Amino acid sequence: MNGSPAHHNLFFYGDDGSLVDQVVPFLSEGLANHEAVVIVLDPRKTALVRDALGRIGRRVASIDRDGYYTRPEDALAGYDAQVRRYLKDGAPRVRVFGELPLCRTDEDSDTWILYEALLNPAFAHHPVTIVCGLDGREQPDRVVEGSWRTHPTSLDRGWSDNDHFHDPAETVRALTPHPEDVSGLEAVPADDGARGLRVRLQSTMTAADVPEDRAHRMLAAAGEILANAYRHGGGVRGMRVGRVGERFVCEISDHGPGLDDPLAGYLPPRPGHGGGAGLWVARQATTRLEMLSTERGLTTRLWA
Amino acid sequence: MTTTAAAIAIRPGEHACFRFQRQEERERIADAFMCVGLRLGHRVVYLCESRDVDATLLRLTAAEPDVASALRTGALEVRDANTMYLDGRSFDAEQMIAALRAEHRRALAEGFAGLSVTGDVVSALGAAEAEALVEYERRLDEEFGDATQVLLCQYDQHRFETGTLVEMTEAHHVEVSPPLATLDPTGALAAARVHPPETLRLAGDLDFENVAGLLDYLDANVHGPLRVDLADVAFADVAGMRALRGSRHQQLTIADASEPVRRLVGLLGWDTDPGVLVAA
Numbered sequence: 001m002n003g004s005p006a007h008h009n010l011f012f013y014g015d016d017g018s019l020v021d022q023v024v025p026f027l028s029e030g031l032a033n034h035e036a037v038v039i040v041l042d043p044r045k046t047a048l049v050r051d052a053l054g055r056i057g058r059r060v061a062s063i064d065r066d067g068y069y070t071r072p073e074d075a076l077a078g079y080d081a082q083v084r085r086y087l088k089d090g091a092p093r094v095r096v097f098g099e100l101p102l103c104r105t106d107e108d109s110d111t112w113i114l115y116e117a118l119l120n121p122a123f124a125h126h127p128v129t130i131v132c133g134l135d136g137r138e139q140p141d142r143v144v145e146g147s148w149r150t151h152p153t154s155l156d157r158g159w160s161d162n163d164h165f166h167d168p169a170e171t172v173r174a175l176t177p178h179p180e181d182v183s184g185l186e187a188v189p190a191d192d193g194a195r196g197l198r199v200r201l202q203s204t205m206t207a208a209d210v211p212e213d214r215a216h217r218m219l220a221a222a223g224e225i226l227a228n229a230y231r232h233g234g235g236v237r238g239m240r241v242g243r244v245g246e247r248f249v250c251e252i253s254d255h256g257p258g259l260d261d262p263l264a265g266y267l268p269p270r271p272g273h274g275g276g277a278g279l280w281v282a283r284q285a286t287t288r289l290e291m292l293s294t295e296r297g298l299t300t301r302l303w304a
Numbered sequence: 305m306t307t308t309a310a311a312i313a314i315r316p317g318e319h320a321c322f323r324f325q326r327q328e329e330r331e332r333i334a335d336a337f338m339c340v341g342l343r344l345g346h347r348v349v350y351l352c353e354s355r356d357v358d359a360t361l362l363r364l365t366a367a368e369p370d371v372a373s374a375l376r377t378g379a380l381e382v383r384d385a386n387t388m389y390l391d392g393r394s395f396d397a398e399q400m401i402a403a404l405r406a407e408h409r410r411a412l413a414e415g416f417a418g419l420s421v422t423g424d425v426v427s428a429l430g431a432a433e434a435e436a437l438v439e440y441e442r443r444l445d446e447e448f449g450d451a452t453q454v455l456l457c458q459y460d461q462h463r464f465e466t467g468t469l470v471e472m473t474e475a476h477h478v479e480v481s482p483p484l485a486t487l488d489p490t491g492a493l494a495a496a497r498v499h500p501p502e503t504l505r506l507a508g509d510l511d512f513e514n515v516a517g518l519l520d521y522l523d524a525n526v527h528g529p530l531r532v533d534l535a536d537v538a539f540a541d542v543a544g545m546r547a548l549r550g551s552r553h554q555q556l557t558i559a560d561a562s563e564p565v566r567r568l569v570g571l572l573g574w575d576t577d578p579g580v581l582v583a584a
Contacts, residue, residue: 077571084576194513195492198539220564223541227512231543271577277542281571 003159005129008119010151010162012144014136019045020052022155023097026131030095031056036086040065040098041133049097069101072115073266073283076122080268083126092127099133103143110175113146117171120152122267146171173262179290179301182249185240194226197239201250204241210248210304217285218304222250224278225300229254237297247287248304258293265289309343310336310491311508313480313536316344316418317451319444320478320496322485323459323469330458333485334422335367336494337456341420342374346454347411351385351423379416385423395433397440401447408453418452425457425472434468441475456480478505487517495521498533503559507536510544510565522550529555534565545572549579557581 005026013019023039027049030037039049040063050057069075083094100116103109119130134147148154148164149171188200201222205215229236233254240251265279283289288303314320314337324330334350341348352360360382365372374380404421411419425437441457448455459472473479477498484495493514496505504526508514522530532548534540545568548556556579561569574580 080573081570081575084573088576088578194511195490195509216564217567219539220541220567223511223539227541227543231512269572271573271579277572281542281568284571285567 005131005155005159006153007123007128007130008116008151008153009129009131009159010134010147010154011131012134012136012147012154016045016048019133019135020048023049023131023133024052027053027060027095027097028056030093030129031059033093034091035093035095036089036091037061038063038082038094038096038098040068040096042066042099045099063098065099065101069112069115071287072111072118075115076118076266076268077284080122080126083123083128087127094126094128096128096130097133098130099135100139100143102138103140106142109140109142109146113143113150114172114175116147116150117166117168117175118263118266120150120168121263125270169262172266176262179292182244182251182301184244185242185249185251188239188241190236190238194223194230194236197226197236198223201239201241205248205304208243208248214248214304218248218250218302221282221285221289221302222252224282225252225302228278229256229298232256233298244303249301250304251299251301253297253299255297258298259291260293264291309339311494311536312336312340312485313494313496313505313507314340314454314456314478315536316454317449318478319441319448319455319457319476320480321441321457321459321473321476322479322481323461323473324482325461329482329486330460331363332491333480333482334456334458335364335371336485336491337420337422337454338364338380339368339370341454342370342379344420344454345417346420346452347378347414347416347418348374348380348420349407349423350380350382351421352382353424354384354386357382357384378414395436395440397436397443400440401443404444404448404455408450412452418454420454420456422456423458425459434464434471438468438471438475441472445475445477474499483517483521487521488514489517490514493518501531503531503533505533505536508538510534510537510540510547512541512543515544515547518544518547519550522547523552526550526552526554529557531557531559533559535560535562537562537565540565540568542568542572545569545574553579555579555581557583559583 011022027037037059038061039046041049042065046062053060086094100112103112132151134144136144148162149166151162152165153159154162188197192200198219202219205218226236229252233256235255237253237255242249264276265283269277269280282302286302286304290301292299322333338348338350350360365375371380408419444455459469461469479497484497487493487495492509494507498505560583569575569582575582
């Protein structure tokens with residue numbers, strides 16, 4: 001094997017024998033270096049890898065991929081928190097072998113390719129080695145193609161730079177759907193100040209029977225968007241709220257120059273690196289966050 | 305969750321105090337205290353000197369519809385401190401404590417959830433010796449701690465020696481002197497100094513609109529590690545949380561936190577930040 005795996009690597013395979021042959025030395029090396037070592041696989045492959053590792057396998061933490069990968073925002077936050085804790089507890093490095101959940105639709109595939117693209121900037125500052133297994137037997141072509149675009153290093157007679165790798169921000173941009181119009185929202189007068197608007201939002205959610213926990217999270221998200229609007233966006237131009245199907249939507253517009261960063265709000269905040277954390281909180285606290293920049297300003301739509 | 309009422313960082317069961325220099329500060333803090341007491345369903349008693357009773361009634365009636373109706377129903381009473389406490393006699397700590405106890409029993413018997421009392425101590429104590437005052441405050445602190453009682457003692461700074469003021473303040477676990485209680489001009493965020501251990505308690509909305517006063521306070525008063533209690537913070541945002549790190553990025557201990565604050569601590573990565581200690 002030439003070279004060594006870098007931050008975020010792709011291992012494409014098609015049978016269990018190849019999986020075991022690659023993963024066992026990779027994980028063993030991490031254990032020998034006293035790194036924190038984690039596998040994120042389905043139960044069958046978890047057992048397969050554990051068997052092959054033998055006794056030392058007890059020091060490998062395992063996560064069930066099907067329970068773990070609910071949506072990219074949560075997986076990123078969960079991973080980041082786990083990595084930070086391992087490092088705080090003294091691990092010199094965190095080594096992960098993981099596989100994406102099985103993607104059955106094009107939408108699923110795009111969602112998890114977007115996640116793979118985000119992993120690059122999200123973990124660039126952490127001492128981690130992530131190898132993503134891609135089982136050609138189970139994932140659709142869309143995931144296979146997307147995986148080649150999102151991993152800077154891959155295994156091909158040794159670890160080497162992957163020529164198919166694309167700029168993560170551009171990949172995220174291409175995979176982010178353009179926000180569709182929603183109708184039926186009610187306009188709230190914008191001259192109330194942030195606190196007044198939060199009170200309005202709160203009472204509208206109470207009237208609309210939004211469950212308490214979801215309402216709390218929506219308030220936290222809207223609070224961050226309002227703070228951004230007043231501090232960077234020249235103030236609030238308008239707010240619209242209301243139910244859309246099963247969801248509650250709050251849309252906030254400002255007078256600002258807009259935001260042309262497809263990664264905005266996706267990257268975990270880093271201590272001492274200010275800026276952008278409000279959008280991260282807003283993305284974490286909602287089920288979906290959409291942004292639309294026009295010449296009139298930025299509109300952010302939050303889904304509870 | 306967000307409310308529009310002014311915050312005060314005093315909890316049921318506490319014996320708090322504040323020192324004031326200007327009448328506006330005093331009114332603002334006392335009014336916030338009384339409104340919180342009324343919201344708790346307490347009988348609220350405002351004690352002042354006999355010559356101030358009428359002016360205070362007038363001011364409170366004009367202040368808020370809630371206050372006016374509370375005066376009518378008897379939920380709020382403005383009383384001459386001397387009459388209630390001393391009945392014209394000289395200072396006697398035990399008699400005063402007995403009077404407060406009786407007042408508490410009466411409030412509960414009349415169906416109130418508790419008793420909130422605030423007043424200028426000097427007006428009640430007349431010419432008592434400073435030492436006796438300090439002793440009285442210490443006794444109060446020992447005697448009262450039931451969640452159905454809240455006491456807020458007011459001290460006019462012009463009427464005491466500095467040393468006496470410090471001793472009196474130390475006899476209270478909770479202090480809300482300006483600029484603590486008046487951190488934020490809108491009243492959305494208020495603070496208290498709680499001790500021991502020395503802790504800054506915040507109550508209300510800790511957000512980008514309200515942090516200017518907090519930042520000034522931290523710059524002027526905190527020159528080492530900071531310990532905060534954020535259990536009464538109803539709403540917080542990233543800008544508010546970051547203000548707690550101050551311009552000096554001092555070591556921060558979060559002794560207690562509300563649910564919204566806990567969520568932010570995790571999302572900001574403070575749970576593994578070496579500069580932040582979060583109590584479980």
